Amino acid sequence: MSEHRPVLLTNARLLDPVTGREGPGGVLVAGGVIRDFGHDVVAGSVADAEMVDCGGNLVVPGLVDLRAFIGEPGEEYRETLRSASEAAAAGGVTTVVAQPNTSPVIDDPAVVDFVLRRARDTSIVNIRVAAALTKGCRGQEMSEIGLLKEAGAVAVTDGDRPVTNAQVMRRALMYARVFDMPVIHHVEDPNLVGEGVMNEGEFATRLGLPGIPRAAETIMLERDIRLVELTGGRYHAAMISCRESLDVIRRAKHAGLPVTAGVSINHLTLNEMDIGSYRTFLKLNPPLRNEEDRLAMVEAVAEGLIDVIVSDHNPQDVETKRLTFAECAPGAIGLETMLSAGLRLVEAGQISLPRLLEAMSGTPAKLAGLDAGRMAKGAPADLIALDPEMPWVVDAAALKSRCKNTPFDEARLSGKVTMTMVAGRIVHTYR
Amino acid sequence: MSAPSSFVFPHRHLLGIEGLSRPDIEGLLDLAEEEVAISRQVEKKKSSLRGRTQINLFFEASTRTQSSFELAGKRLGADVMNMSVANSSVKKGETLIDTAMTLNAMRPDIIIVRHHAAGAVHLLARKVDCSVVNAGDGAHEHPTQALLDALTIRNHKKRIEGLTVAICGDIAHSRVARSNIICLQALGARVRLCAPPTLMPAGVERYGVEVFTDMKKALQGVDIVMMLRLQRERMNGSFVPSVQEYFHYYGLDREKLAYAKDDALVMHPGPMNRGVEIASDVADGAQSLIREQVEMGVAIRMAVLEALARRLPNG
Numbered sequence: 001m002s003e004h005r006p007v008l009l010t011n012a013r014l015l016d017p018v019t020g021r022e023g024p025g026g027v028l029v030a031g032g033v034i035r036d037f038g039h040d041v042v043a044g045s046v047a048d049a050e051m052v053d054c055g056g057n058l059v060v061p062g063l064v065d066l067r068a069f070i071g072e073p074g075e076e077y078r079e080t081l082r083s084a085s086e087a088a089a090a091g092g093v094t095t096v097v098a099q100p101n102t103s104p105v106i107d108d109p110a111v112v113d114f115v116l117r118r119a120r121d122t123s124i125v126n127i128r129v130a131a132a133l134t135k136g137c138r139g140q141e142m143s144e145i146g147l148l149k150e151a152g153a154v155a156v157t158d159g160d161r162p163v164t165n166a167q168v169m170r171r172a173l174m175y176a177r178v179f180d181m182p183v184i185h186h187v188e189d190p191n192l193v194g195e196g197v198m199n200e201g202e203f204a205t206r207l208g209l210p211g212i213p214r215a216a217e218t219i220m221l222e223r224d225i226r227l228v229e230l231t232g233g234r235y236h237a238a239m240i241s242c243r244e245s246l247d248v249i250r251r252a253k254h255a256g257l258p259v260t261a262g263v264s265i266n267h268l269t270l271n272e273m274d275i276g277s278y279r280t281f282l283k284l285n286p287p288l289r290n291e292e293d294r295l296a297m298v299e300a301v302a303e304g305l306i307d308v309i310v311s312d313h314n315p316q317d318v319e320t321k322r323l324t325f326a327e328c329a330p331g332a333i334g335l336e337t338m339l340s341a342g343l344r345l346v347e348a349g350q351i352s353l354p355r356l357l358e359a360m361s362g363t364p365a366k367l368a369g370l371d372a373g374r375m376a377k378g379a380p381a382d383l384i385a386l387d388p389e390m391p392w393v394v395d396a397a398a399l400k401s402r403c404k405n406t407p408f409d410e411a412r413l414s415g416k417v418t419m420t421m422v423a424g425r426i427v428h429t430y431r
Numbered sequence: 432m433s434a435p436s437s438f439v440f441p442h443r444h445l446l447g448i449e450g451l452s453r454p455d456i457e458g459l460l461d462l463a464e465e466e467v468a469i470s471r472q473v474e475k476k477k478s479s480l481r482g483r484t485q486i487n488l489f490f491e492a493s494t495r496t497q498s499s500f501e502l503a504g505k506r507l508g509a510d511v512m513n514m515s516v517a518n519s520s521v522k523k524g525e526t527l528i529d530t531a532m533t534l535n536a537m538r539p540d541i542i543i544v545r546h547h548a549a550g551a552v553h554l555l556a557r558k559v560d561c562s563v564v565n566a567g568d569g570a571h572e573h574p575t576q577a578l579l580d581a582l583t584i585r586n587h588k589k590r591i592e593g594l595t596v597a598i599c600g601d602i603a604h605s606r607v608a609r610s611n612i613i614c615l616q617a618l619g620a621r622v623r624l625c626a627p628p629t630l631m632p633a634g635v636e637r638y639g640v641e642v643f644t645d646m647k648k649a650l651q652g653v654d655i656v657m658m659l660r661l662q663r664e665r666m667n668g669s670f671v672p673s674v675q676e677y678f679h680y681y682g683l684d685r686e687k688l689a690y691a692k693d694d695a696l697v698m699h700p701g702p703m704n705r706g707v708e709i710a711s712d713v714a715d716g717a718q719s720l721i722r723e724q725v726e727m728g729v730a731i732r733m734a735v736l737e738a739l740a741r742r743l744p745n746g
Contacts, residue, residue, distance in 0.1 A: 202634030206449070208549035208571025208606060211633055278550030322528055324548035326569065 006030035007424060008049035010042060012059040012385065016375040017357035027059060029381040032423040036377060052426070054385045057418055060357055061373045062094025062382040064364040066130075066184070066262060067238060067310035068335060069159070070096075071402075072118065073111070074103025079315040079402050081115070084335065085123035087400040089428035091336035092417035093311070094125050094382035095365070095372050100132040101159035107132035107143045109151035116152050124427040125420075126382065128370065130155040133172050133183060139163040142172050149179050154368040157184035157238065160285060160314075164190060166223060173233025182367060184236045185224055187245070188286060192216035197326050199272045199287045207278065209325060212287050214242040221245050225252045228259055236367060237261040239312060241286040243296040250305055260367060261305075263297050264312035265338040268345060270294070270407060278325040281405045284312070285330040301359055302351045308367065309359045311338040315403030333401045337408050343388055343415035353388065385419035392416055436462050440738035444556050444563040447572035448613040456617055460582050463727070463734035469506065470729055479737045480509035483540040487513045488530070489566070490546040495701055495725065496566050496575075500543045503732035507740070509541075527551055528558055535559040540743055541736060544568070549606075562739040570604050576700050577610035579731040581618060583724050584655055587696055592619035597649050597691070599625040599681065600659030600708050601670075603632045607700045608659060612638050625649035627681065629670045630661075646681055650690040658683050658699045658709050666707070674707055684710040688718070696720050 009027040014037060016022075026041035027034060028049065043051055065088070071078030081098075088096050098115060100106035106115060112129050119127035131153035135141045138161075145156055156176055163169045163185065176183050193216045198204050200211025221237055225248060228235045239262050240249065252259040266284055271291045275282045282288060300306040314331025321328050334341075342360065345351040361373030372382055394411045396404040420428035438458040448456070469477055485504040489497050497513065504511040514534075525533075527546070531554075534542060541562045544552045549569030556563040567573040585591055596615050602608045602624050615622050616639065624635060625643040636642050643649035650656060661677065671677045678684075683697065697709075697719045705711045714721060 200633045202637040205632040205634050206609070208569050208609060210570075213633075277553050319526075322526065324527065324546070324551045324554060324569075326548045326550075 006035065006046060006049040007052060008041070008043065008046055009052050009054050009059055009383070009385070011056055012054035013056065014038070014375065015058050015060045015354065015357070017060060017354040018362050018374065020354040027383065029421070029424045032381055034375070034377055034379050034381050037375065052419070054419065058386045058388060059383055060386060061361045061375055062384045062420060062422065063092050063339060063360045064095040064097070064368070064370060064372050065093045065311045065313070065335065065338070066097045066308055066364045066368060067264070068096045068098060068313035069101060069315065069331070070098045071315065072102065073114065077402070078317060080122070081119045081127055082122040083400060083402045084313070085125045085127065087333070087335040088125045089420045089422070090400050090417065090430070092339045092384040092386065092420055093335050094384065094420065094422050095128060095370060096125060096335070097128045097130050097154060097368060099130055099159035100157065101137060101161070105132050105136050107135050107137065109144065109147045112148055112151040112153050125422050126372070128154045128368065130157045130159070130184060132156065133158045134163060134168060137161045139165055139168060142168065142175060145172070145176050145181055146179050149181055154370060155182045155184050158186065160186050162186050162188045162190060162220060166227065169224065170227045170231060173227055173231040173235065177231065177233045180234065182234045182236050184238050186238050187217050187220040187224065187240065189216045189220045192219065197283060197287070198275060199289045201290065203272050203275070207275070214244050214289070217242060217286055218244045218248060221248045225257065225259065228252070228257050232258065234258045235260070239264050239267065239286060239310065240306070241267050241297070242289050242293045246296055246300050246305060253305070260307040262308040262310050263301065263306045264310050265334055265341050266312060266332060266407060267294065267297055268301065268309065269341045274407065280321045280323065280325055280328040281332055281407045281409070283325060283328055283330045284332060298345055298350045302355060307359065308364045309338070309342065309356070311335050315401055316405045317403050321405050331405065332407045333399065333403055333405055336399050336401065337394060337406060337413065339386070339417060340392070340413040340415045341408060344413070346388070347414060381421055381424040383421045384417050386415065387418050388415045390414065390416040436465060438462050438738065440742065443739070443742060445574055445735055445739065446552055446556060446563065446565045448574045448577050448610045448617070449572065451617070453617050456578065456581065456614060459578055459731070459734050459738060460585060462738060463578070463582050463730040466730040466733035466737070467727070469733070470726070475506050476508065477506060478508045480504060480507035480740050483509045483740060483743070484538070485509040485511045485541045485543065485736065486534055486539045487511065487543045488534065489514070490516045490551070491567070493545055493566070495728070496545065499725070499728040500566060500732050503729050503736055506729070507733055507736055509736070527555060531555045531558040535561070541739060562743065564735060564739070567606050569606065570609070571606050572610045573606040574610050575728070575731050575735055576607050577614035578735070579724060579727040580611055580657065580698060580700070581614055582727045582731055583698065583720050584696070586723070586727070587720065588654065591615065594654040595621045595623065595652065596655040596657060597623040597625055597653045598657045598659065599646060599649065599683065601630045601661045601665065602626045602635065602659065603630045604662065604665070605659050611657065612640060623649050623653065625681070627671055646687050647690045650687055653691045654695055656683060656688065656691055656695055656697050658697070660700065660702065660704060661708050678707055682706070682708055682710060683713050685713060688713055698724060700724070
């Protein structure tokens, strides 16, 4: 840590996503926190600081990703905490909330402790843990929600597994409330998904692939909202993908229920047509929907109906993807590309830059009870410098993640993170 | 024998009917008519594939399609090798792509592939240097079936343009239906689909077809009735309540066939479930083309092989 010597970020354009305030200035960082920032924090204003010239780029709070699957422990061939953190740093993500679907499952305080210690020793960004909502993520028995929180878990979820038993879900929501633990749920009815592998509709029919109806998502979401009504538990729908789900979320919010919702960067920037000729990297869960759904998702983020954007980072190696579409594993990596992909929406004028950044930093941080994602004196110095116009072409082989299953391979993106700082320490630079 | 056609098929593979133009399809049908003549000679031999190696790679059991391709290749003079999954390394855990690469190293000229997963043949075609023919991939496409059906119809009706064809049965899981919809529409026919809603794929109306759940209405005034096979595992309550109920509402019997035109013709890609989707007397009746479809199958596959062989290096 560079706690002994302050760092002064100069020649920057500061942007606070929460207030939308933007202007030239600098940031003084010491002891891992933001000491001062503003237009008068300039070179020479602090005598002994290490100077970092940001070259006129934006400096904003680092991103907080609520949903990333990391293979450690148990599936290190997919991703380690180290490799995930390097991908995160390169993508401007300074806090990653790891999902519990590891081997063993993170459903025990000792495993939470192990992951956090391992992350402290190997990761270059902040790693937080979402622990299992039910033991083994099997959806049957509640995990030790209180003890998991004490061990450092920031939320409970079964990750990519839905809790189909409504009684289990009801009790988990009631019980988690005692500890103010957000319950994050993958909203999908497995019976309605059945053998489905992509969005149900004309395109699936043309490809001869079994479809997943929208109702698989909305029915589970509707059920959950009823249970929130019943219990008052704090609830976050991990990822929604279709227009119909927006109506459900809107009604719940109007009713004043403690409900929030997320969407993955993939569902904001891609649609089912991108599957083309059976591209397995585009097989996702929930599936990519059609263009109208995508546009509705984008609009919902812009107006704040959808609170959070996640990477849904899910590394899959060659052997689980080099199969036929129906047989391959779902999932795509996303930590390194989420911000650049999101900037497409800014460039298209569909979402303002502050709103995009807020949905990727301040809001998810607040939801998980993390002190992150804010530009304020005393806040942790998790900051990124961003050139929002810098063009680059995604080269899967050059990505930091251990697995290369990016849906954006060879995509032309604009906007690159040029510097990532975590707790006052620069962990990534790009020139 | 008439002069051999100089038709040039502008594709390296035949992966589906989708992507073929009307001249592509008609060219193959015309060529197939020449092949019919060959197949009716005493010496059923041509030399257009002499020296070529054809591999039949069947991941799904099939007697008629595989033997049809085998015979087609042999009549054209190719060396034909059959590989079925039962005695292949796929059973030992080898992936589709590894199998493709292995076979590719043996330098075949044409590989015929059937696989249970949609898109498998596309995946394989990307990994090999030779021509690939889709002999059925999941519920996606079965192009040679659609071509042989078109040839059979054309033989009898002398045209396809303007005909009305009803395709009935398990549309949702049928690659035959998908290929036929595209093929018949490309040739100017009107297509009707009839199935219980549980066996009708989502969004199918976007193909520009008429969709029915009442078979008598669907057959009203049609020229062709195409029946599809209902897989046994779908008969027991998961998609339809029972065989009896299915046959009652969706099985082709004399009574339902009477709604079609008097000279309507009946087709089925086989193998048939008699008493499930089709009554025996209809299957064996005067209006049935089912046996002729098998003969046209060989001719169409010869035409496809020959058309692809013309494009092979040194072809």
